[in-house]
Amino acid sequence: MPVVVQKYGGTSVADPERITRVADRIRETREKGNDVVVVVSAMGHTTDELLELAAQVSDNPPRRELDMLLSTGERISMALLAMALEARGVPAVSYTGSQAGVLTNSMHGEARITKITGERVRQSLEEGKVVIVAGFQGVDPVTKEITTLGRGGSDATAVALAASLGADHVEIYTDVDGVYTADPRIVPVAQKLDELGFDEMLEMAASGAGVLMTRSVEIGRRYDLPIHVRSSFHDGEGTWVRDSEVMEQAIVSGIAHDRSEVRFTVSGVPNRPGIAARLFGALADARIVVDTIVQNIAHDGTADISFTVPKAAVAEAERITKEVGDELGATVELDHGIGKVSIIGAGMKSQPGVAALMFRTLAGLGIDIEMISTSTIRITCVIRADRIDEAVAALHEAFGLQDGPNRQEGES
Ligand code: ADP
Ligand code: ASP
Ligand code: MG
Numbered sequence: 001m002p003v004v005v006q007k008y009g010g011t012s013v014a015d016p017e018r019i020t021r022v023a024d025r026i027r028e029t030r031e032k033g034n035d036v037v038v039v040v041s042a043m044g045h046t047t048d049e050l051l052e053l054a055a056q057v058s059d060n061p062p063r064r065e066l067d068m069l070l071s072t073g074e075r076i077s078m079a080l081l082a083m084a085l086e087a088r089g090v091p092a093v094s095y096t097g098s099q100a101g102v103l104t105n106s107m108h109g110e111a112r113i114t115k116i117t118g119e120r121v122r123q124s125l126e127e128g129k130v131v132i133v134a135g136f137q138g139v140d141p142v143t144k145e146i147t148t149l150g151r152g153g154s155d156a157t158a159v160a161l162a163a164s165l166g167a168d169h170v171e172i173y174t175d176v177d178g179v180y181t182a183d184p185r186i187v188p189v190a191q192k193l194d195e196l197g198f199d200e201m202l203e204m205a206a207s208g209a210g211v212l213m214t215r216s217v218e219i220g221r222r223y224d225l226p227i228h229v230r231s232s233f234h235d236g237e238g239t240w241v242r243d244s245e246v247m248e249q250a251i252v253s254g255i256a257h258d259r260s261e262v263r264f265t266v267s268g269v270p271n272r273p274g275i276a277a278r279l280f281g282a283l284a285d286a287r288i289v290v291d292t293i294v295q296n297i298a299h300d301g302t303a304d305i306s307f308t309v310p311k312a313a314v315a316e317a318e319r320i321t322k323e324v325g326d327e328l329g330a331t332v333e334l335d336h337g338i339g340k341v342s343i344i345g346a347g348m349k350s351q352p353g354v355a356a357l358m359f360r361t362l363a364g365l366g367i368d369i370e371m372i373s374t375s376t377i378r379i380t381c382v383i384r385a386d387r388i389d390e391a392v393a394a395l396h397e398a399f400g401l402q403d404g405p406n407r408q409e410g411e412s
Contacts, residue, residue: 007039007158011175012232014044023084039158042073063108074134097137104138111147116164152213163223173232178239181401207342208258250405252345261308339385
């Protein structure tokens with residue numbers, strides 16, 4: 001029997017009524033002659049609430065214990081969904097990540113899936129059951145500790161599980177109809193994309209489009225597994241993330257934004273070889289992901305180095321950067337008021353004038369561009385966080401995205 005892997009996000013299982021609706025949909029999928037494996041997120045804002053609880057008892061909760069706590073969120077929804085299915089006469093069983101054989105490395109809070117053994121999943125499918133797997137969690141096979149995969153990690157569980165079960169695609173059910181040209185909460189005229197390449201989706205996700213976790217897209221690309229992002233509230237087609245067969249790629253497919261980072265500026269760094277390596281080596285050793293690095297050389301032979309760091313890692317990054325800064329006689333400043341706005345499109349690499357139009361649009365709003373970074377298919381500007389919404393809306397309009405992805409000649 002073909003196996004269908006479906007993932008339901010937090011909003012889709014937020015209350016008992018929604019869980020029963022999800023159960024109905026699963027029953028329909030099964031009645032069409034499919035084996036069904038379902039990955040669930042924690043109900044609604046459960047994960048945030050658990051984090052908040054932890055913060056109330058500790059300023060610095062041990063990462064192991066945080067994972068013990070956070071992994072309970074998905075256990076609640078998986079068990080309730082299995083009950084709702086049984087109540088409909090559909091045989092079902094729920095498994096934690098560990099029971100399902102989701103093996104990870106040892107990095108609590110941001111573990112990576114190394115392998116999915118999936119023995120019990122396969123066995124239960126053979127017994128004719130619907131299998132529900134808790135997303136966002138796994139187990140380190142060496143230490144036997146429970147790990148979590150990082151925010152949005154249920155997407156990664158679903159894509160990895162679908163790849164390991166040989167499914168021909170994975171269905172991500174969420175609270176929007178698919179991937180849009182910009183976050184529909186900010187740009188009401190944003191358009192749903194029918195299709196998007198893995199590379200573009202990867203850049204969108206990494207630039208803040210939280211509709212898919214970045215690592216889930218990486219897994220999909222590696223296994224060439226199409227990801228269908230669709231609404232859990234109706235049956236309409238969503239967005240297919242897959243290697244595109246379209247010959248002419250869109251110049252700009254979407255706008256993404258991100259308010260989750262903080263900028264560090266290290267000033268008065270001696271300008272000699274090895275300094276950047278020392279600073280970023282220390283941050284990397286602490287497994288801190290650094291983005292948008294800019295270095296300016298001053299006339300007096302010193303340099304300023306700026307970079308951005310996710311808010312979640314700020315405390316540790318500050319400690320390390322100040323330590324290295326003291327060593328070098330440099331000063332360290334933090335800026336909590338930055339945001340990033342990015343334009344993404346696989347066709348922009350062969351199209352002049354895209355960056356110019358982006359900069360001109362921001363200039364037209366009187367928005368100061370503080371840092372710029374690019375890849376071949378993305379341009380990102382760091383601006384003030386409180387100007388993000390208007391910047392996203394103006395860029396969406398400037399690139400004509402209200403009419404769908406921009407395939408016309410770019411303006412220069
Ligand atoms: P889930 O709980 O189902 O995993 P998420 O909240 O993680 O859902 O992701 C869905 C949300 O992603 C949407 O509600 C939307 O606000 C946001 N989002 C951001 N950028 C985009 C985009 N380009 N297209 C669609 N949704 C987006
Ligand atoms: N519950 C986790 C989170 O809120 C994982 C997920 O929803 O994908 O990040
Ligand atoms: Mg999500």
